[in-house]
Amino acid sequence: MTKSHSWNFPNSCSPSRFFSWRAFTLLLVPLFLSACVPYVKYDDVVSKLERANRVNSDMEKRLKDSQLSGFQGDAQLQRASAKIQSLESDVQGLAQERDVLRQANVALQQSLEEMPKVFISTEQFAPQIRTNPETGGLMLNDELLFDKGRSVLRKQGKELIGELVSIIQRDYPDRNIFIDGHTDNTPIQKSKNADNWELGAKRAHAVFQEFVNQGVDKNRMKLTSSGWAKPVPGVDPNTENGRSQCRRVEIRIGTVGG
Secondary structure (H helix, E strand, O other), X not given: OOOOOOOOOOOOOOHXXXXXXXXXXXXXXXXXXXXXXXHHHHHHHHHHHHHHHHHHHHHHHHHHHHHHHHHHHHHHHHHHHHHHHHHHHHHHHHHHHHHHHHHHHHHHHHHHHOOOOOOOOOOXXXXXXXXXXXXXXXXXXXHHXXXXXXXXXXXXXXXXXHHHHHHHHHHOOOOOEEEEEEOOOOOOOOOOOOXXXXXXXXXXXXXXXXXXXXXXXXXXXXXXXXXXXXXXXXXXXXXXXXXHHHOEEEEEEOOOOO
């Protein structure tokens, strides 16, 4: 015998109301679930936006840094360019001044060649000093005056010039004195001197200064440098012995009124 079951609903919750409530609940679930999806997407978008903002801020900082570096680089480049232009201008001015000095030196050399020769005998105090047969000048070999490649007088050189000054002051007190620096034809390397002409000029000036120190009026003296252009007559300047003889300072005495 089949037992029958009966549903007991409270008066306030009839079957029709129960099913209505259940249906309403089932309708809310998909609505609730559908409301959660946009929120998740929104949270993800916000996270991506925050990351993008951080990346953008970092890129802006790098851009500013690169612009600043660029501005600094431009400023440094401008300063360097200005310095180069200034140095180029200085070099050009020195080159022009040097050309003028070279021309004056050539003119003075020509005038010296046309002058009568005055010969000084040095046998009594310096037999190693020879006389140039063409110019009449006393040829003071560089070994007597300087260390190799230098333009500062040695003690021996100063003593030799002192004896020479005594003779000139005694025998030629009113004559002009010409001092000419000569070198060999070996190119200058690893030196403070730009070339042989400059080395010859410095050596001639060192002798000139010692003459002044010994009491000779500087207005009586004239300086020139021939560099390697005028080797000793009769000497091969391409041999070691010839080059040794060419390295010298010549001292010549002018004629009366010259």
